[in-house]
Amino acid sequence: MTRRFALIIDPVDASEERADFAETFTVVDAAAPALSVGELSTQRGDGVFESIGVVDGHAQEVIPHLERLANSARLCDLPVPHQEQWRQAVAVAASECPAGESVIKLILSRGVEHGPTPTAWVTAAPASDFTKVRQVGIKVVTLDRGYGLDVAERAPWLLLGAKTLSYAVNMAALREAHRRGADDAIFLSSDGFVLEAPTASLILRFGDRFTTPAPTGGILHGTTQLSVYEHLAENGLDAGYDRIPASDLPRADAAWLVSSVRLAAPITTIDDVDVPVDHALTSELNHYLLSPRD
Amino acid sequence: MTRRFALIIDPVDASEERADFAETFTVVDAAAPALSVGELSTQRGDGVFESIGVVDGHAQEVIPHLERLANSARLCDLPVPHQEQWRQAVAVAASECPAGESVIKLILSRGVEHGPTPTAWVTAAPASDFTKVRQVGIKVVTLDRGYGLDVAERAPWLLLGAKTLSYAVNMAALREAHRRGADDAIFLSSDGFVLEAPTASLILRFGDRFTTPAPTGGILHGTTQLSVYEHLAENGLDAGYDRIPASDLPRADAAWLVSSVRLAAPITTIDDVDVPVDHALTSELNHYLLSPRD
Incomplete structure (x- = not known):
């Protein structure tokens, strides 16, 4: 997954009036030097980001992602991104994506140290192939x-509700999961409640009810989780938000980690305890998540 | 404080045998593009760093900083930096520093996404002028x-013992301190113990005893704190490590935040409660910290 664009x-050019933001963007070589060593994103992970899935050139759920980017910016005292300017940037990036699945990443950094403005950029790259993971599923451990x-x-x-660039802990949690022979992790609060995965949301099913940890307590509100919930509601299914004790996990009748690029990955084990996999529903969810959505 | 160098x-060139690492370094323009957008330091704050004080071209406490960098790298599953290679890089950077105070920053990033190796660089820049802060002192709040x-x-x-690039929370804590009319912050544990400042260590004096929170519980062991302790010991003073309840703070007979570049900043108030300032000792500590030390 090399960044191609x-x-x-x-x-400083985010005026409400202009319709031609695309003319103000600077296209750079994704593999070439583009950022200075003074960048606060690189010195301190000081900025916010979003990852957007792209299917056959269509960027998914762009506005929810831009709204979350704006919310993250507010929580970090960064200038709130101008939605229309960023929407056009995403459209330019999406137009560079080939058929199949890609990922667009949006980054809003605090800028160069002592500099006058933030730095902002958008990248596009082919996505990894998650076809098999979506079918076979993933093993997770709780951390x-x-x-x-x-x-x-x-x-x-x-900054618990913000999607900041300070993701070293999220990456360390994934490495710890791999060390334990798992593919991914579910974070628990120190008082024993289920939170989220390092780069995904958790959806559980108990009987007929789908549930996900309520997006308080510092859980990011997942854009893909919101999409799945919309789809479940359209199908007349019961999907809600709960405070979920970790001790409930072994009782789950099905479980998924959902995110913008890997989409719905069914969980096969949690801490080595088997979780039933609903192959039919998983397949249907991914079919839905791969259809063009705004 | 613009990066000048x-x-x-x-x-990949860190073999034990070679003595001429300096010939393998690439000098780049600190203000020009040098890093690609694929850099994991910038995408995820995924890397570790050190800031080294420089006085009249002499880099202070280089080996303790390099040892801490190596420890941070180990905690983050990064290749452990080759000490002699980095020592030479610091020497080259120090040789570019003018008279007065400067700061050298070392960064070891996980590298470009899916790339073969980490990325590593060193910068040098003039330090801010902290002369007045060292005399007048700082107001702090607990967070x-x-x-x-x-x-x-x-x-x-x-990663609590690692000095990672994921510093967004440290920066947010400083902004919160400023919002409350203070200059800096002291972090407390959720169970009410004193930890450290977002970018400095805390030293307190109660009667004749100097104390600092024991560097467990995820506190970084401060290189400047270690230097100060060495100096206090040489002067026959009692300096130790303790578990310090936050409720002890208002009883402190003196307090400092110490760090590699600002050095010893005397604390004048903690949460608006006055702390006595020992001007003579503060001045002596800073005189010592500004003398060439290895």
């Missing part, structure tokens, strides 16, 4: 996230 | 770090 967004469920509200400087 | 370290004191040992994937 990248463009830099002019951060303590270290925070109590109520800390996000009490300590907003922990 | 930067060099890239060849990560919850969200983690219990025992979490680091239980959950190493939280």
